[in-house]
Amino acid sequence: MSQILDLVGIFVFALSGALMGVRKRLDAVGMLVLAAMTALGGGVVRDLILNVRPIAFQSLGYILVPVAATVIVFFWHPHVARVMPAILVLDAAGLGLFCAVGTEKALEYGLNPLHAALLGVVTAVGGGMLRDVLAGEIPTLLYDRQLYAVPAMLGSGVMAALSSSGLHGWPATLAAALLAFGLRITAMRFNWRFPVARGVAE
Template sequence: MDVPTGFDPTFILALNLAGTFVFGLSGGLAAVRARLDLFGVVVLSGVVALAGGITRDLLIGTPPATFRDWRYLAAAGAAGVVCFFASRLLERVQRGVLLFDALGLGLFCVTGATKALDFEIGPLPAVLLGAITGIGGGMLRDVLLREVPTVLRHELYAIPALLGAAVVVAAQRADSTSPVFPALGAVVCVALRLIGLRYGVSVPTARGRPDDGEEPDG
């Protein structure tokens, strides 16, 4: 389990499982909207909940942690089942799901960067691996649904994860082991994500060519 320095492992485990469940909900809801069957909904929940951490561990060169603790698989599977049978209720509380999704993103980008640093990965790769932990599952979800990944099109999602991970890496490079910095990294990530949701802030997108269906200027 990936535990930032100075934090209680039991507390981090509880947060990790909660984040896994909420990420699973986002995948399950996408699967329900795509009209997949029960197996497809559970699979897509697992993809979103676990793929980011699995990708990080494979890139680091260590056995994926989620395969060594059945509770992560159980949390992801439970999210899929809940989505299949209670999707209408979840759609009505979508704002709450987005809030917890943001909290999960903040937690995963920090723990992902922490694990990368524990394996003596360099600063920039550690930041990237921290972000991948948070956004990798969502990107794979969109690919499986034959869509351009959301993080590459609009919304503040990848950038908050990168900045949150960067806070942890910068603190480690400064030889700080204070738990304040992992907490700060998570807060930065969550705050930017929520600001983007609240005010519709997004990264500028490329303009299509005139032959892509847009009228030329002038």
């Protein structure tokens, strides 16, 4: 079940990467690169830091899902763009899932709660950062005006805190993921923004 949820999150992230490729007028190869980086980049970086073989290279599904997402966007990107509100909801779910699972995996490999939470954030937003850099955009993490990284930080922190309190397994993962998901959805619903420096125009 966890792998299925993981692949669903990867699929949604890959859609956003491929759509970025369409906006940047990239060819099919460029779209696939952005899709794969968005979907897999955070997890790969996390696993490399943990000095383990990235999970993306242990199952064929982790490679085929970004390919499938790219094909869908390549042929039907106007339709995909029209259902972006639904995709953003799924993206928020993927954000919550990845930050919780990433933190949990880091804890399993012996990292302290703070470092584990940081790796949880990397898992959730690292792929998006790589996508933005490759596409020539300022990474969202550096101007979190739409509260994207903040929910990941909160979810990862809660996951680390629950684990430190002796709460493990799917209940803790679900609680942390739902918290991050809820904050992200609420920020989207009410258009919450982080402030910029005093005196700087919005």
